[in-house]
Amino acid sequence: MGLTVAVQMDPIERINIAGDTTFALMLEAQARGHDLLYYTPDTLSMRDGMITAKAHPVRVRDVAGEHASLGEPERIDLSRVDVILLRQDPPFDLAYITTTHMLERLHPRTLVINDPAHVRNAPEKLFVTEFPHLMPPTLITRDRDDIEAFRREMGEIVMKPLYGHGGAAVLRVARDDPNFGSLYDLFAATFREPWVIQRFLPQVKAGDKRIILVDGEAAGAVNRVPAENDIRSNMVRGGAAKPTDLTAREREICETIGPALRERGLVLVGIDVIDGLLTEINVTSPTGIRAIKRLGGPDLAVSVWDAIERRRSA
Numbered sequence: 001m002g003l004t005v006a007v008q009m010d011p012i013e014r015i016n017i018a019g020d021t022t023f024a025l026m027l028e029a030q031a032r033g034h035d036l037l038y039y040t041p042d043t044l045s046m047r048d049g050m051i052t053a054k055a056h057p058v059r060v061r062d063v064a065g066e067h068a069s070l071g072e073p074e075r076i077d078l079s080r081v082d083v084i085l086l087r088q089d090p091p092f093d094l095a096y097i098t099t100t101h102m103l104e105r106l107h108p109r110t111l112v113i114n115d116p117a118h119v120r121n122a123p124e125k126l127f128v129t130e131f132p133h134l135m136p137p138t139l140i141t142r143d144r145d146d147i148e149a150f151r152r153e154m155g156e157i158v159m160k161p162l163y164g165h166g167g168a169a170v171l172r173v174a175r176d177d178p179n180f181g182s183l184y185d186l187f188a189a190t191f192r193e194p195w196v197i198q199r200f201l202p203q204v205k206a207g208d209k210r211i212i213l214v215d216g217e218a219a220g221a222v223n224r225v226p227a228e229n230d231i232r233s234n235m236v237r238g239g240a241a242k243p244t245d246l247t248a249r250e251r252e253i254c255e256t257i258g259p260a261l262r263e264r265g266l267v268l269v270g271i272d273v274i275d276g277l278l279t280e281i282n283v284t285s286p287t288g289i290r291a292i293k294r295l296g297g298p299d300l301a302v303s304v305w306d307a308i309e310r311r312r313s314a
Contacts (some may be wrong), residue, residue, distance in 0.1 A: 002033040003082040012068045021289040022087040028301035043098045048202040051078045066112030084112045090165040124280045125196050134278040139169045139197040156200035161191045203275035210288040213269045216258035220292040243295040249276040
């Protein structure tokens, strides 16, 4: 039986469908006969406990520039839909957190994927620290003395904002880098929260593997290789997508964290692994599904919707 699916996402006219995971999920939902509604998070409202959004009926097709046909918007009661896909991109700021509080009022009567309470409680660069034995040495702080001591111990480090995304402001700092003081001042002036400081992993030059887990199971992967003279492998920063298989170590990582993901209702998750070390667990709006399929891997949108429909039936 067809479901009514509401998709909370960034403006649909701006997406790059060639690499957009949300669009892949919408295509698969439509192929299964589900009715699609689209809205942006700024249209969410709560009145007397009722959560509504100004939503458009939408039809999608895999044609760049003509990928979405929108109907007239209507304010809808989100408790009357079957599934909500929580898919807007970070920044993971107070606006984002507020949407999770609103959607939490609906879940699980209306199934929200991923579970909004656990999205809120599992920011990518903090949730991962629940598994320190799988990670490179990592410090979370904004204290300069602690950072300098860590740098002396580790040699080269990477500094990045705790709630950053898409590779923005990820910086490599050498043990004796004369720019460190200026970089510290820049971070201190720009970010109010602590930062993530990790030991630099030289093997990032061979790739930063994005592994997709569906309901806690490893489902597919893509290796993202940084552009020359860049440590950032994010495809929006010029990283090149390459086909890949999982190593025994990477399967071990997935098997270790999988139960925690299932328990939290984190159905679609993307983890980042460099040289056998887990660096991030992405739960807000993980990407990679279209790249994996394009490179000859499985169509993970099918796996995700199989998992959603199982949960909906349960």
